[in-house]
Amino acid sequence: MLDRTMRAALSAPLEAAAAALDRPGITPDRLTVAGLVLALISAGAAAAQWWGAAVVLWLLSRVADGLDGTLARRRRARGRGSESHAGGFLDIAADFIAYGVGVFGVAWGATAAYGAPWWPFLLVLVAYYVNGTAFLAFSSIAERTGRQLDDGRSLSFLGRIAEGTETIIVHSLWLILPFWAWQIALVWSLFVGISAAQRVVTGYRLLR
Template sequence: MLDRRARALLTPSLDAAAARLAALGVPALALTGVGWLLGVGACVAAAFGGWLLALALWLANRLCDGLDGPVARRRGSTDLGGFLDLLADFSIYAGFVLAVGIAAPDARVACLALLVSYYLSGTAFLALSSLQEKRKAIAPDNRSLQFVGGLAEGTETVIVYCVFCLFPGHAQVIAWVFAAAVLITALQRVRFAVLTLHTPSSPRRT
């Protein structure tokens, strides 16, 4: 819901930083790898109740994620880079929820519900992306995959994980509310699929 506004606000600064990193020869995959390690650190810190450290590492992870794409576009983006970037994001998203469940036992059922909602929303997202590519749909934001928006997008995830770190005593409520938001997003993607995929795709020419 907030991704478009967040990108409009942050893109100029991220592009400027990415231009400097690209000029220095920093590979986009290196940023993806460093970001993933920072994300793993955030998960470990959260699991042990080090919430302020988890917050700092989580924000650093998001910064790297915001830089690797612009750097890749300057140095030459690859499908492998897009694949690894998405895999890194999904693994940290899930790992952080697992860490919250470890640190806050009363929130474990809510965290499990959140992971299930991620599974449903992620499946809808990946299936839609694949079918949109099959139909030769053009991704409007130069990202590796076609993103279908909804109530809970990347920006909302960043905010919610920050709220987890700042108010860990309310983890159960936070997880339940966000699980509902992600489930609504999954339903929005299903609705989008019903509206856009009901006609047969054009046959591929051989």
């Protein structure tokens, strides 16, 4: 829901950061991997109940995730690179891993520290699974049938109320407030579940 607005708001800062990082040794794929490594360390920190470190690492990982595409587009615009389907694949795979492991890490830490139940976090993972299935299947079929939704990303993304911006906010929120993590997860699972249903219905209608 907030992705379009956030991308517009962050466009200039990301462009400036990408310009500063535009060096031979730094590539979009390396930024993607760096973002994934930071997200994995963040999940480990959450599991160890180092909540402050976990939220900082999580936000840094998402900055790296935003910079990889910006750097790639900057280089293409200057004739120093071409569109990389491998890079797009790596980016979406890294996102799925980061989100899933992030849920696991906070669930582990919140359960150990505050006796939080597991099942709200499992609901979040199920909702993520359905969402991922819906938009990845849609993107694949849309590509073959010439019905892509082009918003500058590698895949045809069916935007709904739970998108990347909301996911970053929620994952940050339950690291900042781990004693409420399972309640946040329960509410979030409802939002993601509604988005999953919307994506299934919308994808089916667009492909008919």
